[in-house]
Amino acid sequence: GPVARAASEPVRVAVAANFKQTIDRLAAEFSRKTGELAPVVTSGASGLLYSQITQGAPFDVFFSADQERPERLERDGLVVPGSRYTYAVGKLVLWRPGRAWSGTVEQALKDPLVKVVSIANPAVAPYGAAAQQVLEKIGLWTAPPFRVVQGESLGQAFQFVATGNAQLGFIALSQVKEANAQPGIESEVLEIDPRLYAPLAQDAVRLKRSAANAAVGRFLDFVSSPQGRAMIAAAGYASAP
Amino acid sequence: MNAALDLTPLALSLRLSAVTAIILLIIGTPLAWWLAHGRSRFRFLVEALVVLPVVLPPTVLGFYLLQLLGANGPLAWLWALVEVRLVFSFAGLVIGSVIFSLPFVVYPLKGVFEKVPRPQLEAAATLGAGPVDRFFSVAVPASLSGFLAAAVLAFAHTLGEFGVVLMLGGNIPGETQVLSIAIYNHVEQLEYSAAHALSAGLVAFSFMVLAVLHFTNSRRKVAL
Amino acid sequence: MNAALDLTPLALSLRLSAVTAIILLIIGTPLAWWLAHGRSRFRFLVEALVVLPVVLPPTVLGFYLLQLLGANGPLAWLWALVEVRLVFSFAGLVIGSVIFSLPFVVYPLKGVFEKVPRPQLEAAATLGAGPVDRFFSVAVPASLSGFLAAAVLAFAHTLGEFGVVLMLGGNIPGETQVLSIAIYNHVEQLEYSAAHALSAGLVAFSFMVLAVLHFTNSRRKVAL
Amino acid sequence: MTQLSGHFRLSRGTFLLDTAFDSAGPGVTALCGPSGAGKTSLLRCLAGLETPEAGMLRVGDEVWFDAKRRVFVPPQRRSIGYVTQESSLFAHLSVEDNLLYGSKRLADSARRASLDDVVDGLGLKALLSRRVTNLSGGERQRVAIGRALLRSPQVLLLDEPVSALDVAGRADVLRYLRQVLERFAVRSIYVSHDLREAARLANEMLWMERGKVVAQGNARDVLTDVHLPFAELDEAESLLDGVIEGHDEQMGLTRIRCADTTLWLSQVDAPVGSSHRVQIAARDVSLALSAPGAVSILNVLEANVSELVVAPRQPAQMIVRLDVAGHPLLARITRKSALALQLQPGTRVWALVKSVALAE
């Protein structure tokens, strides 16, 4: 059951890896603005965090990369009722380092220089599933003129391209924004028509064990405040419908 | 960059590796001795058992350990009773690492233990040394290279391991976030320069420690 | 469930582990012998070097290997020359696994090699056996337990490893999607029963193989 | 001195050790017999390094092994010193630490032998700080003997402990050993292929063959029994007990009164009146029908022939058992001489003894 804690405890946040840097910025801003303790952020694959939460992991809120896992937690009875909401919607992009883009996604993929295309594992990562849907829609999923390699996470899908082993990669817009903030990585993206894939809604839930910590509510309020939303949008996410 | 070069994960990693290596030597030594010299007919089963954790992917092993040690696991009542929390805590990481590196301690030790000259053990017995005494006064000095190998492998393997640790809650900054996970996170977050810096530091540091260790060891042998 | 119990990843894993273990024995044996009996003053450096890959998290090691072996890597011209592709291929997985399991072969072997009785090696020399002949006719039979340990550790460690493999292999079904990744995926997708089934199968299978191996080995020793 | 008796049955492959033994008299018990007879196996049973399938072992008042009552005292709790046939020194310890290994594990009160004494007695001074791996064969053996002695054992098992020593070194070590064993009243079993050496040290002899002790008894009687294997050996010999009668300082000789006559031997460092045992090799004894004239042979004993047998392995030779004032003495002569002298049981002869050694 919920454990009573001193009010001075920081908020413990579990976050899907792709949202890690965004939540870091939100947390820093939250703490700067309110003078509260900076939330402690643990990132990981959504599935991993889900398993940990079911085994009593000490998290107060969970920002998942999908909707399924928060829903399951809800069914498991581990979340504060009514706390689930969509905090961001991801944007899938096609990325390659360096060169400027023109043309459509289809043209880009059919470029004879494209030998390897990386995606995240569709079975595990929502962005991977989205990439698969796009490829299916444009008829390049079965028997494509290139090899599709799968990263376990978006991060790996990105790395395949970053190391030059894949020419193109389906990744999240937010990643490219982060990457462009890093020195040495210059890149441009080709946005993908959101109708080609199911919306990448990412849900968050407040966990029951956080009941005694009032700071959790304040942090969640901040995240869904206009300032918070603006920061999320700036990171490359569409806002929730 | 500043946050990246936070040294807490390094300290935590070294502590975890050291504690794990020590515990492994304590557990692994008698186990290896028994495997090498025991009389039971079922040694071969135990020997096979010791390696099993390694055939599973680390995260999967971690997943099972999480179920077993977690709040809703079958042994939860036990942990509650003794008031320790085994997941999302240092203790949990140690348990996971110990299980995961056990064969890398037991196997090399068993190998050298089998080579301890029987006439010397027998001589020690006739000179009044009981089994434990014989073990420490004859077998251990004759097996130093095996202990070194076991300690190095256990330490290094724990330093680099992150699957089990991640699963058991090893990513809470300042609490259970070890270096391997910190590096992994940096790579995942595309913070390559931070990842490179940490990796290079870790590799250089390990190399120095290992080189000194092996150098002293080779000296010792020449001097003997 | 049907897809879950696809046996291609299992076959691939076994092939990868077997090839890796064999290559490791081939590379690791002379290296371990040199470390145990070589005369160079710089052995201690090599000994330290061998362990280094293990101190890095597997995915990070994989990331570096990907850069090194990849299309834009410093050695790309070499791979192009010999017309092999080392990433996203079985060959790449083998290279990654070999590097990552090297110490688990070299260290146990070095331990037993140091214990090969010098008088027997000298006797072999006076009986006309050159260095290589001595090695195979005296050192190897005297070190069988070390070879067994090395082979088991290399095989098991490769079977369970997935970090490096994932990075270098790109998870291409039938080509680089090994069992450990398949199990991991099931866990991630919350398909626990499939994960359990695969894990249980893997563990049971490994246990049987290992038990038979150790049983025969213990028999052999009794018979000797 | 502790009595040692019992019986063992131990099978190893096709070899079966199945024997009783008893070593009760004072001093050293020599254990002889052909290679593969089971001497080492027997010592290992005594030391507790083998667990026989049946049998028992009583040492003084203690029972160290009893298969029926399931008693088995492990080696470390038997008060034994064991010098093995092949080196078993601790390779990781210096000579000094090897020597002290056993004595460190003794209670102070049980520690009788001292390091200095052993080091001096065995000439190990210069070796103390050396590693044992580069000692010569003979040096290793001396260290092994020292290590066993420093354990201050009740029972000392010696398996050919001086086989790698040169003759002079061997004599020195045996002299020292004899002295220590007497000083501390240690019961000891001495395996040797050299009968002279064994007889010099032993009061009692065991002869083993194919896993069995086939002859056993007081050294004097066993050695001179023409029907036992000892007398057949080239180095067969007799032991005579005597008393020192006087010294000839000038000539460096000592007179010993034994078997009703006086024997001369190289000067012994012992007071007049003390008792000593002399050792006479059968091949050193010649026989004459009359007292000889001027020869270099100092010792002439009057005797009666009591038994004559042809030497089993050398049909040209005869083993003659003499009676010298009630004491048995063996002579080994050619069959041709025996015929020429017309020897028969009862014949009166003069035994010319070329060389007499003190069997100390």
Place this chain on the structure above:
Amino acid sequence: MTQLSGHFRLSRGTFLLDTAFDSAGPGVTALCGPSGAGKTSLLRCLAGLETPEAGMLRVGDEVWFDAKRRVFVPPQRRSIGYVTQESSLFAHLSVEDNLLYGSKRLADSARRASLDDVVDGLGLKALLSRRVTNLSGGERQRVAIGRALLRSPQVLLLDEPVSALDVAGRADVLRYLRQVLERFAVRSIYVSHDLREAARLANEMLWMERGKVVAQGNARDVLTDVHLPFAELDEAESLLDGVIEGHDEQMGLTRIRCADTTLWLSQVDAPVGSSHRVQIAARDVSLALSAPGAVSILNVLEANVSELVVAPRQPAQMIVRLDVAGHPLLARITRKSALALQLQPGTRVWALVKSVALAE
């Protein structure tokens, strides 16, 4: 037979092996000397198991080692058989596979000794399929000898190869060894602490002390030189060369003509007219001023005293060197007797020899 000569300097800790040596005559060269003298070290240099700092080694026409010209033939390319002082059998191989290890590595043409012959000669039949780890000490030594012989070497190095054998077994092995060495004309170096044993086998003797060969030469001359260490030993002895004159089948004796007289010894299985060497222990020789009467001593030789010295370690005894028709013969008698007989160089004496052994 291959000549072996050279010199070595090898320092190991405080020990310095620094010696020249030469082994040119036919047959076996015995290497004797106190424990720690450097005998094993010398053999290891010959085998190529040590690399001396200086020196050279010539074997027949080949140079196996030359420090100056940086020649070093590794052990496996030297045609040697080496029986080490301590067992070095291959623990993982059966007795048979141990025996065959060396011969398997030979070209067919170089294979002279055959397994069957060696197995018979050394009595290893029953052991062939056994593991070597549970052999007795003596069995191990015989296997080691067999293994070295089956390598069909040019040079055989034997480091106390029969120290763990009983007397009978030892005689058998030495007889077989002698025969094999002659048959294949193998040059061999034989380290032994037993002078009798060494003399029985050797034509040439080396005496080592503190890392140096201090005496070296033909066995007959070296053994009877009263100024060399051999004559000082208790087991000092002389060698006489003779020719078989006849056999006395009935008595089981053989007459050998040597040094102008006839000696009787146990029957030898050799035709009349063949030449043989006999071995006479100094302590078996008694001296008389007149020809003796009826004694069991068969062999009486007329001789002149050529030299007399007091035995260095035993002042009660004298070493007397006799001249028997130009052949040297040693006798060891007490100083008292020497005085009583008034022995001096030139004195005419009768040497009574109790027992004569064939130094086959």
